[in-house]
Amino acid sequence: MKFYYFHLMPYIMDHDEPSSWVTLSNRHYDPEAGRGLYHEYLDQLEYAEKLGWDGICVNEHHQNCYGTMPSPNVMAAMLVRRTSRAKIAVLGNGLPLRENPLRIAEEIAMLDVVSGGRVISGFVRGIGPEYFSLAVNPTNSRERFYEAAELILRAWTEEGPFPFDGKFYRYPYVNPWPRPIQKPHPPVWCPSQGSTETVEWAAKRRFPYLMVFTPIKRIAQIYGEYREACERYGYTASRYQLTVNLPIVVAENDAKAERIARENALWVYNVGLRMSTPFYQPPGYTTEPSLRRVLENRPKLPTELTFEDLEEGGYIICGSPATVRDKLKVFSEELRAGIVCSGMNGGTHEKTLEMMQLFAEEVMPHFREDAAVDETAGVGR
Amino acid sequence: MDLLADGDGPPLLFLHGAGGAGRWLPFQERLATRFSVQFPAHPGHGGSPAADWIEHISDLAFHYLDLLDELELERAHLVGASFGGWIAAEMAVMASHRLHSLVLIDPVGIKVDGWIYPFLFGMELPQLLATVFHDPMAALAIAPKDQSVDTLVELYRQQAAVARVAWNPYLYNPLLKRRLARITAPTLICWGEHDKLAPLRCADAWVKEIPGAQLVTFAGSGHVPHLEEPEAVADAVVAFCRRQEGAR
Numbered sequence: 001m002k003f004y005y006f007h008l009m010p011y012i013m014d015h016d017e018p019s020s021w022v023t024l025s026n027r028h029y030d031p032e033a034g035r036g037l038y039h040e041y042l043d044q045l046e047y048a049e050k051l052g053w054d055g056i057c058v059n060e061h062h063q064n065c066y067g068t069m070p071s072p073n074v075m076a077a078m079l080v081r082r083t084s085r086a087k088i089a090v091l092g093n094g095l096p097l098r099e100n101p102l103r104i105a106e107e108i109a110m111l112d113v114v115s116g117g118r119v120i121s122g123f124v125r126g127i128g129p130e131y132f133s134l135a136v137n138p139t140n141s142r143e144r145f146y147e148a149a150e151l152i153l154r155a156w157t158e159e160g161p162f163p164f165d166g167k168f169y170r171y172p173y174v175n176p177w178p179r180p181i182q183k184p185h186p187p188v189w190c191p192s193q194g195s196t197e198t199v200e201w202a203a204k205r206r207f208p209y210l211m212v213f214t215p216i217k218r219i220a221q222i223y224g225e226y227r228e229a230c231e232r233y234g235y236t237a238s239r240y241q242l243t244v245n246l247p248i249v250v251a252e253n254d255a256k257a258e259r260i261a262r263e264n265a266l267w268v269y270n271v272g273l274r275m276s277t278p279f280y281q282p283p284g285y286t287t288e289p290s291l292r293r294v295l296e297n298r299p300k301l302p303t304e305l306t307f308e309d310l311e312e313g314g315y316i317i318c319g320s321p322a323t324v325r326d327k328l329k330v331f332s333e334e335l336r337a338g339i340v341c342s343g344m345n346g347g348t349h350e351k352t353l354e355m356m357q358l359f360a361e362e363v364m365p366h367f368r369e370d371a372a373v374d375e376t377a378g379v380g381r
Numbered sequence: 382m383d384l385l386a387d388g389d390g391p392p393l394l395f396l397h398g399a400g401g402a403g404r405w406l407p408f409q410e411r412l413a414t415r416f417s418v419q420f421p422a423h424p425g426h427g428g429s430p431a432a433d434w435i436e437h438i439s440d441l442a443f444h445y446l447d448l449l450d451e452l453e454l455e456r457a458h459l460v461g462a463s464f465g466g467w468i469a470a471e472m473a474v475m476a477s478h479r480l481h482s483l484v485l486i487d488p489v490g491i492k493v494d495g496w497i498y499p500f501l502f503g504m505e506l507p508q509l510l511a512t513v514f515h516d517p518m519a520a521l522a523i524a525p526k527d528q529s530v531d532t533l534v535e536l537y538r539q540q541a542a543v544a545r546v547a548w549n550p551y552l553y554n555p556l557l558k559r560r561l562a563r564i565t566a567p568t569l570i571c572w573g574e575h576d577k578l579a580p581l582r583c584a585d586a587w588v589k590e591i592p593g594a595q596l597v598t599f600a601g602s603g604h605v606p607h608l609e610e611p612e613a614v615a616d617a618v619v620a621f622c623r624r625q626e627g628a629r
Contacts, residue, residue: 022503132503137548139541140436278503283548284541288534295530 001332001367002375004055004089004341005048005356006245008067009041009075010272019276021064021129034068040349042075046082047353051360054375055087057341059191060094060126063133066272073107080115087376088115091191091210091245091341092122096141097134101148101169105155105176112180119182120376122189122210123149125198129279139284142197144168149188156185187380189243194222195290203229203237206379210243210341213268215299216314216330219244223335239338240375244331248342249318250359260355261318262307264345269310273302317342321362332367339375382448383428385420388413391481391626393458395420396445396465398605399501399543400523402427408607411615415623416458421448423465425542427535438490438546438554442471449479458622459566462486462607463578464543470557473564480566482625484618485587487576487604489547491558493586498552498578502544515575515603522608561590568594569621571614573602595621 011034017024045056058075061067069075072090079088088111093104104121112119125145131138147166151174154164160175180186190202191210199222202209209226211219223242230237247265251257281291300309310316317327331337344359346352385405393416395409402422412418423441425431435441445468449457458481461469466488473483489498499512510517525532568591572584581598588594597617602609 018505132500135549135551137544139545139548276503276505278505281537283502283537283544286537288538291534291537292530295533 001328001337001370002054002240002339003052003364003367004057004087004339005045005053006057006059006091006341006343007041007045007069008059008061008268008272008343009038009069010268011037011065011068012267013065014271015065019129019274019279020066020272021275021279022132023276024063024065026063028065029068037068042078042082043349044352044356045079047356049083049086051356052364053086053360054339055089055120055341056083057089057091059091059122060097060124060130062097062126062130064129064272066268073104073111076111076119077114080111080118083115083118085118087118087120089120089189089341090122091120091189092124094124094126094130095148095152096144097126097130097136098148101151102155102171102174102176104148105152108152108186109156109176109178109180112182112186113178117181117186119180119186120189120380121186122191123152123207124191125285128282128285129275131282131285132279137284138282140168141285142287146201153185153188156180184381187376189380191245194218195287196225197287197290199226200229202226204233206230206235206241206381208241208243208339208380210245212245213315216335218299219314219337220335223337238379239336240373241379242335242337243339243341244335244337245341246314247316248324248340248344248359249316250321250324250344250355250363252320252358254319254323257319257323258307258311260345260347260351261310261316264347265310265316265318266305266307269302269305269315271303321358324359324363325366328363328367338370382424383422383426385409386418388416388418390416391458391622392417392419392452392454392456393460393622394445394449394454396459396461396468397423397426398463398465400539401462401465401605401608402429402539404523406522406608406611408611408615411612412460412618415619419448419452419454419457421445423468423542425545426539431538431542435542435545438467438471438557439475441468441546442475445472446476446479455479456481458482458484458625460484460486460618461488463489463604464547464552466490467552467554467557470561470564471554473566473568474557474560477563477565482622483564483566483568484571484621485568486571486607486614487573487579487584488570488587489552489579490554491561491583491586491590492550492553492555493579493583496580496583500551501578502540502548512577513604515573515601515609519605519609558586558590561587562592564591567621567625569618570594570596571606571617572596572598573604573606573609574598574600575602576604578604
């Protein structure tokens with residue numbers, strides 16, 4: 001199994017406002033405190049490479065305290081020159097959120113060239129609140145996503161210049177310098193919450209599918225749908241096409257891990273993902289069949305989740321090294337996921353580094369039967 | 382298309398606002414005593430299916446000009462409220478010659494200097510009601526019938542149909558204001574004095590841009606006077622439209 005260290009770069013704070021997104025006033029943001037946090041978070045990502053993680057991950061969110069990385073490519077750029085081995089996964093760029101998605105093709109190519117081909121390019125639509133924060137029309141976000149993805153893939157793989165005349169994006173000259181170093185292009189991943197349409201789209205193109213912060217039952221269901229779709233497209237999914245993103249909390253014993261999780265991991269769901277009702281599902285963002293599926297079997301809102309829900313639902317992995325190994329085996333052996341992306345939060349920077357070290361020493365080595373495999377070979381393109 | 386129709390007299394096409402589809406209320410009832418009222422639900426609203434081809438407010442205007450053709454109405458009185466007022470104004474800019482008269486009730490659709498429409502899509506229900514209604518109890522008239530999955534999906538479809546043409550620029554067409562001068566149909570602007578979505582200053586902009594437009598305001602109403610003071614608004618509409626007929 002491959003391990004990727006994932007960061008949200010949260011601005012952890014308590015507040016009584018109805019939403020941590022879009023409307024939470026940025027007067028709460030103290031740039032000096034933010035400076036300290038950014039450096040700690042970048043240190044953690046760099047440390048992950050030293051400890052043996054296979055990849056490090058950044059991602060894009062706007063106008064919130066949950067994740068302060070409005071431009072993931074900026075953060076990836078900082079990491080590229082400070083690392084030398086780990087993959088750098090941008091999970092991802094919100095394609096429909098960019099007025100001019102050719103810029104994404106250019107920026108990822110820059111990162112790929114400077115890093116010597118270590119970049120993984122996530123393609124996402126962005127979650128509901130981004131459409132409020134960036135005033136992008138949610139009703140055609142899926143169409144824009146598909147068209148921007150086509151543009152970017154062609155920009156990476158076809159010799160320029162060529163014209164591109166889409167419904168949303170039009171260029172007389174597509175001809176980005178630089179071209180990416182990876183051939184035919186950097187691997188593309190699809191982080192998603194499991195909409196049927198995205199599962200199909202990713203499976204068809206062999207793009208790895210990443211389930212983010214979802215209960216384990218739903219992961220199993222969506223993995224099943226993805227594998228089945230791959231078979232329909234005439235191939236068998238590699239385990240490295242099935243990726244999961246969930247927080248891990250590891251400590252000397254279960255009790256201590258639980259205490260840390262209650263203090264830290266719960267914040268992400270209960271506060272970080274608190275948002276006004278309209279932000280969850282902007283009009284037209286979700287297809288009607290997907291909306292029906294959600295409404296008919298309405299999951300708990302993140303703010304309603306208790307530690308027990310997270311633990312029993314498999315939203316997080318928490319415990320002693322032995323417990324964490326057992327729980328990870330469910331992912332590696334039962335769900336047959338090839339890659340686990342996880343962030344950690346020990347409460348302070350130092351404690352987070354200690355937790356990372358404990359995980360790298362006591363857990364990771366037990367899952368290294370595939371150490372010699374390149375997880376990006378043959379998938380994602 | 383989901384089309385309600387009733388009444389006798391000269392034809393009158395009513396275009397509803399967001400959330401106002403498919404309810405024959407006292408306002409329509411009163412208009413129907415003098416007019417043959419045609420009350421369609423916009424695509425994606427009420428019983429009208431969503432239409433992918435509608436990508437711009439002008440598509441809706443063409444949609445209703447087509448409806449006038451289908452109903453074989455050479456001319457009609459056109460009454461539009463809020464979002465429906467926006468569509469009506471777009472139609473009037475394109476084809477004033479098809480209109481006996483134009484009545485706009487708290488329309489949106491133009492950018493008014495010094496005013497930014499509050500973003501209804503981002504509001505929780507209580508805030509939304511407080512923005513749209515002077516007396517939130519008036520909202521009961523168009524409250525969803527239940528909280529079933531079917532109803533929630535229908536509401537979502539309706540919101541999406543509006544968002545499709547009104548998300549950004551929010552609630553206006555940048556080209557419409559300077560085109561309003563093309564309107565030759567006699568025009569009445571009705572406005573709720575307590576409108577918090579598009580306050581009275583917006584009414585002044587419409588009156589200024591549409592040649593000869595008259596303004597009548599309603600002291601007990603917010604953004605939806607035809608729901609808040611249906612009799613008074615209907616009477617004003619009837620009186621205005623009859624006057625135009627008498628003038629010919």
